[in-house]
Amino acid sequence: MMAWLTHRPLHFLIVVWGVTTLVFVALRMTGDPAVMLLPGDPTMAEINLMREKLGLNKPLIEQYVVFVGNAFRGDFGQSFRHGVPASSVVLERLPATALLAFSALALAAVVAIPMGILAAVNRGRLADLGVMLLAVIGQGVPFFWLGLMLILVFGVEFRMFPTGGYGSIQHLVLPSVTLAAYIGASTARIARSSMLEVLGQDYMRTARAKGLALYVVVLKHGLRNAAIPLVTYLGLQMGLLLGGTVVVEEIFAWPGVGRLLLQAISFRDYPVVQAATFILAMIFVVVNLLVDIVYTVLDPRVRDRR
Amino acid sequence: MTIVRLMALLTTALGALCPVAAWSQAAPQGELTIAQGTDAVTMDPHNTTQMTAMQPFNFVYDKLINRDKEMKLIPELAESWKSVDELTWELKLRKGVKFHNGEDFDSAAVKFTLDRVRVPGATQVSSGFTTIDDVKTPDPLTVLIVTKKPDPLLPARLAAWGAQMLPPGYFKEVGVEGLARKAVGTGPYRFGEWRKDDSLSFVANTGYWGAAPKFAKVVFRPIKDELARMSALTAGEVDIAVNIPVDFADKINSGGSTYLVQTLANATDVFLMGSDAPLKDARVRLALNLAIDRQKLSTALFRGFAKPISQAAAPTDFGYNPSIPPYPYDPERAKKLLAEAGYEKGFSVEVQSSTGYIIGDALVVEAVVEMLKGIGVEAKPKFLEIARRAEMLGKRTITGLLLANPGSTTFDADGIVWRLLHPDAIGGAYWPTGQKDTDFFKLMETARYTIDQPKRQELYYKAAETLHNDPPWLYLWQEFALYGVSCKVAFQARIDTMILPWTVTTDPAKKGGGQCK
Numbered sequence: 001m002m003a004w005l006t007h008r009p010l011h012f013l014i015v016v017w018g019v020t021t022l023v024f025v026a027l028r029m030t031g032d033p034a035v036m037l038l039p040g041d042p043t044m045a046e047i048n049l050m051r052e053k054l055g056l057n058k059p060l061i062e063q064y065v066v067f068v069g070n071a072f073r074g075d076f077g078q079s080f081r082h083g084v085p086a087s088s089v090v091l092e093r094l095p096a097t098a099l100l101a102f103s104a105l106a107l108a109a110v111v112a113i114p115m116g117i118l119a120a121v122n123r124g125r126l127a128d129l130g131v132m133l134l135a136v137i138g139q140g141v142p143f144f145w146l147g148l149m150l151i152l153v154f155g156v157e158f159r160m161f162p163t164g165g166y167g168s169i170q171h172l173v174l175p176s177v178t179l180a181a182y183i184g185a186s187t188a189r190i191a192r193s194s195m196l197e198v199l200g201q202d203y204m205r206t207a208r209a210k211g212l213a214l215y216v217v218v219l220k221h222g223l224r225n226a227a228i229p230l231v232t233y234l235g236l237q238m239g240l241l242l243g244g245t246v247v248v249e250e251i252f253a254w255p256g257v258g259r260l261l262l263q264a265i266s267f268r269d270y271p272v273v274q275a276a277t278f279i280l281a282m283i284f285v286v287v288n289l290l291v292d293i294v295y296t297v298l299d300p301r302v303r304d305r306r
Numbered sequence: 307m308t309i310v311r312l313m314a315l316l317t318t319a320l321g322a323l324c325p326v327a328a329w330s331q332a333a334p335q336g337e338l339t340i341a342q343g344t345d346a347v348t349m350d351p352h353n354t355t356q357m358t359a360m361q362p363f364n365f366v367y368d369k370l371i372n373r374d375k376e377m378k379l380i381p382e383l384a385e386s387w388k389s390v391d392e393l394t395w396e397l398k399l400r401k402g403v404k405f406h407n408g409e410d411f412d413s414a415a416v417k418f419t420l421d422r423v424r425v426p427g428a429t430q431v432s433s434g435f436t437t438i439d440d441v442k443t444p445d446p447l448t449v450l451i452v453t454k455k456p457d458p459l460l461p462a463r464l465a466a467w468g469a470q471m472l473p474p475g476y477f478k479e480v481g482v483e484g485l486a487r488k489a490v491g492t493g494p495y496r497f498g499e500w501r502k503d504d505s506l507s508f509v510a511n512t513g514y515w516g517a518a519p520k521f522a523k524v525v526f527r528p529i530k531d532e533l534a535r536m537s538a539l540t541a542g543e544v545d546i547a548v549n550i551p552v553d554f555a556d557k558i559n560s561g562g563s564t565y566l567v568q569t570l571a572n573a574t575d576v577f578l579m580g581s582d583a584p585l586k587d588a589r590v591r592l593a594l595n596l597a598i599d600r601q602k603l604s605t606a607l608f609r610g611f612a613k614p615i616s617q618a619a620a621p622t623d624f625g626y627n628p629s630i631p632p633y634p635y636d637p638e639r640a641k642k643l644l645a646e647a648g649y650e651k652g653f654s655v656e657v658q659s660s661t662g663y664i665i666g667d668a669l670v671v672e673a674v675v676e677m678l679k680g681i682g683v684e685a686k687p688k689f690l691e692i693a694r695r696a697e698m699l700g701k702r703t704i705t706g707l708l709l710a711n712p713g714s715t716t717f718d719a720d721g722i723v724w725r726l727l728h729p730d731a732i733g734g735a736y737w738p739t740g741q742k743d744t745d746f747f748k749l750m751e752t753a754r755y756t757i758d759q760p761k762r763q764e765l766y767y768k769a770a771e772t773l774h775n776d777p778p779w780l781y782l783w784q785e786f787a788l789y790g791v792s793c794k795v796a797f798q799a800r801i802d803t804m805i806l807p808w809t810v811t812t813d814p815a816k817k818g819g820g821q822c823k
Contacts, residue, residue, distance in 0.1 A: 031693025035700030037430050039355045039467070041712065041725045041732055047700050049427025081347040081354065083486035092502050148533055156537045163537045164529055166504045253529040253538075255345075255503030263344065268693050 008292065012285040019281040023274060024067060028060060033080050033268035054080060067274070076275035081264075086271035090257060090279055096166055097256035100248065101241050103172055104179035109234065112184040116191025117226075120199060121218060131188060138185025143244065147178040147251040164253035175252040182244050183237050190233045194226040201225070228299050235291030238284055334510035338521040338795065338810055341535050341544040345503045345528035349489035350482065351470035352422060352429040357803070360467060361548075362526050364806050365508050366406075367470035367491035370397060370416065371461055375800055375809075377622060377717045379461050383411060383471055383492065384449075387464075389757060392456045393439075397449045397464075403515045405473040406496045413443035418474035420451070431468025434715070456755045458762060462716040494519040494807045503528055520811055539564055539790045546797055546805065550788040552609050552666075558790045565821035569799035570613060571787040573713035574620050575664060577657070577674070577780035580704035581736050584653045588739070588776045593643035594707075595777050597681040598674060599635040604783055607669050611786035617770045618722045620784050622801050625719025625753075625766025630774045633781075640681040652682035656706030660692045664711045665785055671709065674780075702735045707780060717802070719766040724754050727778060737778035746772055793822035 034050035035042065042050075051057045055066075070077065076086040119131035154174060155163035161173050198204060199222060207217045246258030257276055264272035346359035351367055370384040384397040403411040422428065424435040437457040442450040453460060463469065476490045489497040494516065495508035506526040510519040527544060529535040532551050539547040540561060550558060550566065558566045579585045579594075600614035616633045619626045644650060657675050659667040671687045678685035688706070690698070698704050712733070714721025727734035727750065729741045740746045746769070753765040787803045796816035798809045 030691070032697045032700050033693075035696040036693060037355070039431070039433060039715070041721075042433060042700065043728075043730055044702070046427065046433050050430075053427055079347075081356075083348045083350050083353050084483050089502075096504075148531070151534055151537045156541050159541060163541050163543060164534055165527065165543075166501070251531045251534055253504070253527065253531075253534065255501065259503060259530070266692050 008289055012289065015285055016278065016281045020071070020274060020278050021064075023277045024064060025060075027268060027270050027273055028063075031268045032056075033270060036267050037080060071274075071278065076278070077271035079264075079272045080269045081267055082269075082272070086269075086275040087279075089272050090260065090275045093255055093257045093260050094279065096254060097242075097245050097249070097258060099172065100175055100179065100245055100254060100256060101238075103176040104183065104244075105234065105237070105241060107176055107180035108184035108187050111180070112187040113191045113230065116188040117195050117218065117223070119188070119192045120195035121214070123196065128192075131192070135185045135188045138181050138188075141181075143178055143182040144247050144251055146181055147174070147248060150174045150178060151251070164251070166253075166255050175248050175254050178252075179241070179244050179248045182248075183241060187230075187234065187237070191226070191230055194229045195222060198222045198226045224298070228295065231291060231294050231298065235287055238287045242280055242284070334512070334519045334522045336521055336812070337523045337525060338546075339525045339527060339544040340805060341527045341529045341538055341547045343528065343530050343535070343549060346506055346526070348486045349497070349500070350486045351472070351489075352431050352468050353482075353486070355430055355467065358526075358528070361805050362506055362508065363470055363489070363491075364493075364804055365495040365524055366489045366493045366497055367472075368403075368493050369465055369469045369471065370399075371465040371469075372806075373465055373717070373800075373802065375798065377801060379465055382465075383416075384464070387461055390450075392757060393453050395451045395453070395460050397451070399447045399449065400515060401447060403492050404513065405476065405492050406490045406511060407473060407476050409473040409475045410446075411471065411473075411492050412446040413449045414446070415471055415474055416449045417441045417443050418477070419470075419472045422472070423468055429468070434463050434466055434468055437463075456757050458755075458757045458759070459716050459718055459720055462718055466715045495524055498523065517808060519807060524807075536790060539792065542792065545792040545795050546810065547790040548787070548803075548805075550790045552611050552788065554790070555609065555611075555788060559821045562821070562823040563793050564790055565793065565818040567789040567791050567797050567799045568611065569787050569803070570620075570622065570801055571713070571785045571803050572620050572622055572715075572717060572801050573711040573785045574615055574618075575612070575670070575709065575711050575782040575785060576618075577707035577782070578704055578710050578733050579736060579779055580706050580708065582653075582655060582705055584647070584649055584655070585736065586738055587647045589643040589647040590649065590653075591777050591780075592775070593640040593647070593681065594678065594683070594780050595633050596636045596640040596643070597683070598633075598677050598780065598782070600632070600783060601635070603670070603673050603677075607666050607673060608783075608786070611788065612665075612783040613786075614783045615781050616774055617781070618727070618773045618779065619719040619766070619770065620713065620722075622784075623714050623717050623719050623722070625723070625763055625770070627767045627770035629767075630770055637681050644681065644683075650682075652684050654684035654686065656688045657685050657709075658688040658690055658695075658706055659709035660690050660695045663692055664709055667709055670782070674707075699732050702732070704732075704736065711785065719769065720754055723750050723766065723769050723773075727773075733778060739772065739776050740778065791818075793818055 034047050034054060034056060038046055038050055074087060079086045079089050082089050115131045119128040122128045151163045154160045161170050165171050204217060204221060207221050245256055246262055248254065249256045249259040261276045264276065342358040342361060344358045346362050347356055348354050348359065351363045368383050370382060371379050372382040374380045383400050383403060385400050387395055387397045390396045399413060405411055420438060420441045423432055424438040426432050426436050437453045438451055439454045440452040444450065451460060471492060473490050477485055494511050494514045496511045498507035498509045500506045508524045510522050529538055535547045536554055538544045555566050558564050579591060584590045604610055604612040604614060614632055617627060617630050657671050659671050661668045675685040675687050698708065712722060712726055726732055727737065727740050729735065734740045749765055749769055753762055756762045787799060789797065789799055791797045796811050796813045800809060
């Protein structure tokens with residue numbers, strides 16, 4: 001167990017290093033920020049001066065060595081566009097993204113998992129059909145479209161929620177519902193199928209035979225076992241979730257990292273893109289580590305094998 | 307008080323800001339919310355060229371000179387300016403103006419600001435100020451600006467992007483990073499609170515030297531998605547929404563609580579022509595210009611919100627030649643010209659643009675491709691990622707046709723002719739007629755360094771003729787800017803697409819043009 005816990009961070013470090021290096025190289029292969037920063041009609045001399053100012057005239061390998069050296073100290077350089085440290089540009093927007101992602105994840109879990117269980121227990125009956133229909137619709141509808149429809153209906157028509165922005169619970173409702181629908185649909189299906197698998201097990205029949213009530217059997221014996229694939233799945237949803245926030249943030253004018261990253265990429269604000277991908281990669285990796293730990297708690301067999 | 311009243315008189319006399327002066331006594335009240343596509347990236351006015359940052363800057367900073375709604379230069383922090391000799395401009399500054407932090411605005415602040423922006427490469431706006439050689443301050447209210455060569459555009463530069471005046475003491479105290487986070491200017495609104503990518507707010511500066519601000523608070527909100535921006539306007543959450551797509555125009559006018567405000571903008575849409583061999587031939591370039599039915603495209607794609615052009619400068623620039631006729635749509639003559647140039651079987655060319663950066667760009671490309679096919683040119687659409695496109699422009703590696711929307715921030719043909727058609731420039735590198743030692747080259751150099759305005763105008767009229775008969779680009783049209791405005795406010799749009807503090811009021815008489823219930 002201890003050996004495992006010490007090995008994992010090393011793996012993760014390699015992942016993060018790989019991601020940032022890939023981003024470093026890809027960015028520099030696909031566009032020149034100097035041109036993007038200057039007014040519409042720069043002369044060659046002005047472009048060269050700007051490249052010099054940004055340190056882009058140095059050989060790629062030298063830029064890379066400087067980048068890695070500074071990154072180790074948490075310094076990703078000054079943002080080309082914002083004129084302040086790139087890490088602070090990203091960190092300022094991180095709480096908004098975290099709030100959105102976690103409330104969507106929580107909402108998806110709270111709504112989708114019970115629905116999945118309900119469907120599994122009532123397999124083949126109306127409740128099952130209803131849940132599965134909803135899940136299929138949820139997966140089929142493009143979620144940016146869903147977001148716009150929610151704005152039109154609840155923001156413009158009924159004026160129940162603001163059409164966009166940040167700062168209160170009301171602001172959070174529409175974006176997190178949109179994002180939750182995006183990941184909730186598949187979560188409900190996974191919950192249903194893993195519960196179905198568990199329901200067919202011998203120990204479930206034994207528990208029922210002991211005379212325990214259905215809900216006790218399902219929630220105590222069933223959920224505990226069905227939760228293992230579910231937790232893994234939700235952990236893996238993190239990547240999907242972070243990708244989804246980019247779109248949702250754009251539609252709902254939500255001041256998060258996704259929206260920042262999108263803009264930073266189109267303007268080739270290297271330091272911001274690098275800082276943001278580094279931080280997102282870190283989050284991804286840490287969440288995966290947490291999932292692994294939860295996994296061992298839930299499943300003693302995994303723990304003992306290690 | 308006396309200063310305010312004096313200002314009111316002065317501005318009325320100038321006939322420029324007149325509606326404002328009459329109400330300058332009223333206390334600021336209420337909130338104004340403006341929705342743009344993106345948030346400002348910085349509060350440092352010299353380190354960005356982003357339009358959505360320019361708008362808030364208009365509220366918090368002043369420049370020495372500004373422009374009225376006809377784009378004529380008007381005094382702001384400078385009360386007057388004149389050219390004392392070929393190389394020297396003298397400016398008299400407004401007395402008693404203070405920055406929001408209490409610092410005095412004087413000639414030292416002007417010198418500090420101009421010395422910062424005129425160093426090549428030091429800021430993102432320096433290209434506009436490199437003609438300045440020295441800034442002298444004989445007394446606190448007088449500034450002498452010495453240029454390297456005669457510069458007729460110096461006053462226009464002081465009214466353009468990057469000319470916002472900064473407080474030297476504040477800058478010394480907080481540095482470039484501090485300035486990027488918090489603005490201190492002399493403008494009618496003070497910096498309030500900035501929640502990044504969510505809201506940027508300013509509060510009324512009750513000690514403003516000019517007409518008192520109308521609103522107690524002004525908020526800028528970034529809403530990228532067009533439908534979401536429209537929705538925020540309809541739901542009453544914002545008062546002005548910029549960049550409204552033409553398809554929403556009717557809807558905005560029909561609801562009863564919002565109305566559409568439109569203006570011609572100082573950007574023109576053109577296809578730059580790259581290094582392909584056929585495009586070196588003047589007859590081919592003219593043929594392409596005759597192959598486009600601009601009027602039809604304007605109606606079909608933009609419901610008429612696009613004004614066809616047939617020369618490089620926008621109709622609102624100094625030096626635009628009004629006597630040049632529009633190009634006829636004449637595919638027959640275009641085919642004949644191609645045949646004369648030896649391309650009777652046509653040639654193949656890529657018609658390129660990014661998507662989502664110039665109004666209707668993808669539609670324009672598709673339509674132009676079809677029209678070029680009409681004269682036998684094998685045109686192919688190609689869409690570029692924005693940074694790729696910028697690289698083509700920056701490295702001067704354009705091939706085929708590339709959609710661009712140049713505009714002169716000095717509202718002068720110089721901003722097009724010299725900046726864009728110079729052999730070293732983005733739009734001139736591929737044009738044989740403007741290369742070094744040609745007649746056109748001599749003409750643009752002469753015009754650039756001539757102080758005498760009528761003479762300059764004559765030179766640009768001549769340039770426009772050449773640019774019509776031997777077009778370096780495929781000209782399309784001048785853009786419109788559309789705004790959705792709440793019936794709670796009156797808004798007057800300007801050709802420079804700037805929202806200035808005095809262009810938004812609550813004056814009931816000026817609202818809506820009948821669209822408001």
